[in-house]
Amino acid sequence: MSYLDNLENTLKSLESRDERDPLIEERRKSERDGALAAAPWADRLKNSEFTRNLMDAAAVMGHKLRAKIYMAWLGSSLRFELRQRRLELRPTAEGIVAVFMEGNNAITSREVDLDSSPDALLDEWVGQIA
Secondary structure, three states, rough: OOHHHHHHHHHHHHHHHHOOOOHHHHHHHHHHHHHHHHHHHHHHHHHHHHHHHHHHHHHHHHHHHOOOOOEEEEOOOOEEEEEEEEEEEOOOOOOOOEEEEEEEEEEEEEHHHHHHOOOHHHHHHHHHOO
16 A cells, blocks of 8 residues: 555545544534634733733843743743743633643633733742742
8 A cells, every 4th residue: 555545544534533523513613712702812912011011021030030931922822931830821701811830730820910010920920939
């Protein structure tokens, strides 16, 4: 059996498996609806003064701690990472949620007010690390 025949058979089996599972379409629709509901908050998070100030404050805090705070956009979420701890800002339909994580496990979460100062959020996160 050639490579192309094998690839074609694999694709056909994947398609038939998707057709057999009726929950896939329902799951996709709910994910799409959630993303559309969170879109205004995602845009606000990406373009807000709060985010710029938070990134600047994280760089200063990392310098004080003599450690690198890694910052990355993952889709519409903003992730900060220091050692094994993470802070993720995730847009939802209701607003922005800050999720405090250790490794891949969420420790706690809370709502974020984009009109407030980011220093309190950063101090709360770094306080959990130290």
